[in-house]
Amino acid sequence: MTTSELKNKILQLKKETNTVILAHTYQEPDIIDIADITGDSFFLSKKAAEIKAERVIMCGVRFMAESVKILSPETETLLPVPSATCPMAEQIAPERVRKFKEENPQAQVVAYINTTAALKAECDVCVTSSSAIKIVDKLNAPEILFIPDQHLGSYVKARLPHKNITLWDGYCPVHAQLTKEDVLQCKKDHPTAKFAVHPESPKEVVELADMVGATSEIIKYAKETPGEIIIGTERGVVDYLALHEENGERFIQLSPEKLCCEDMKKITLEDIYNCLLGKGGESIALPEDLRKKALVSINRMLELG
């Protein structure tokens, strides 16, 4: 079957089976092309809660499929490739959070949305990279533990010096590889370009940026800012901009060899097709008590954000 025949079969099958395909912006362009809704992880979860579908196929990594299930327990949620996980989402064991809370009963634990459902269930509130500063600033606690990303955490901490924030030592293995030299070399090659970066990147890289933001904010900035833009996040963002914008060549990928998330790229059109045929993927199941606890920290994020 050719790629275009496969895409047509997927489009036909999703209609017949009342299935909605969600795709994170980091997915390959062919997957973005057949998806009903594209965006960052939190936007997709919220959309999944709004739409009425029998089944959702989440093209992303496991914590994203879990977020859909937390918000839409009645919807069958499929992850096309069960091994597609975010390494950062599991860099702290839920038991460690429980122990920290026992030892520090006055403290609050803030979990980046890129965490497993089991971790969200142990935390007080979730944040996204775009809402983290606003939400942490509103917390009334003598101590705050920010998990798991040390880079996003230190970005937040630097902007809220009046807060007592303890950081966990987790990191995104994709963004954490970036160095100051990568940026300086790219700026040398594109001297008039603006630089937009994701806050999961190290401080020395973030300090060189004209704009720091979540995936959706980087896309908005790149669309609205004239001239060349160096994009310091997973390379799916540049693919997405090239697919949706004229003059796609003005979007410059920083370190394309480093900024590729292997887990995000595991899903293929064949995997999605097999899900639709009922022959592949994993249907996400969460114990109800865990789901409800995780929902509390997501709802608190919605309230405070």
Ligand code: SF4
């Ligand atoms: S880019 Fe980083 S944070 Fe995002 S899914 Fe991949 S490893 Fe996780």
